[in-house]
Amino acid sequence: MKIETTWGSIEIKLLDGKVAGCTLPFLPTQPNPPFAITDAENDPVSRFVTAVLSGKNAKVPALRKTQGTEFQQYVWMEISKISAGETRTYGELAEAIGRPKAVRAVGSACGHNPVPLFIPCHRVKGAHGGLGGFSAGLPWKMLLLTLET
DNA sequence: GGCGCCGTCTTCT
DNA sequence: AGAAGACGGCGCC
Numbered sequence: 001m002k003i004e005t006t007w008g009s010i011e012i013k014l015l016d017g018k019v020a021g022c023t024l025p026f027l028p029t030q031p032n033p034p035f036a037i038t039d040a041e042n043d044p045v046s047r048f049v050t051a052v053l054s055g056k057n058a059k060v061p062a063l064r065k066t067q068g069t070e071f072q073q074y075v076w077m078e079i080s081k082i083s084a085g086e087t088r089t090y091g092e093l094a095e096a097i098g099r100p101k102a103v104r105a106v107g108s109a110c111g112h113n114p115v116p117l118f119i120p121c122h123r124v125k126g127a128h129g130g131l132g133g134f135s136a137g138l139p140w141k142m143l144l145l146t147l148e149t
Numbered sequence: 150g151g152c153g154c155c156g157t158c159t160t161c162t
Numbered sequence: 163a164g165a166a167g168a169c170g171g172c173g174c175c
Binding site: 099104 | 157158
Binding site for chain 3: 089090091094101102103104105106107108109110111121124125126127128130131132133134135138141
């Protein structure tokens, strides 16, 4: 399934009707055309993505059990608890899963999140306000945070 | 405030 | 066994 935007097309992988993967177009920097959705279908998943990218709140649709190590599952579970407009630091997440010193490992787990937007890893920042990184490129992270505040 | 180094933990070679 | 990574903290300029 695809959702077209002025920044490129977002590809969403579905298995058994549930979200299993999500890939965003790579953006080296914030491009000229302002962000907008140009075409999306009218199903729960598309509506969710459309809402998120429009800065509206929406209920996260069903996700297929995410593949990953046990540690990653804990991290992703903790990330999905962050609601729109809020942010956590890598350190806070590390503490939440009972490994306060594993901050670096937490960062690594974020980068392996297979479904950005659905598991809001863009709401995770560094302890001193730094953005950290983003698998699809920092411009996306900045855009998403801007839309939510 | 910015830069560098070391500690710490999980994952991949 | 070794290296690397979306970090954090501390010391130093």
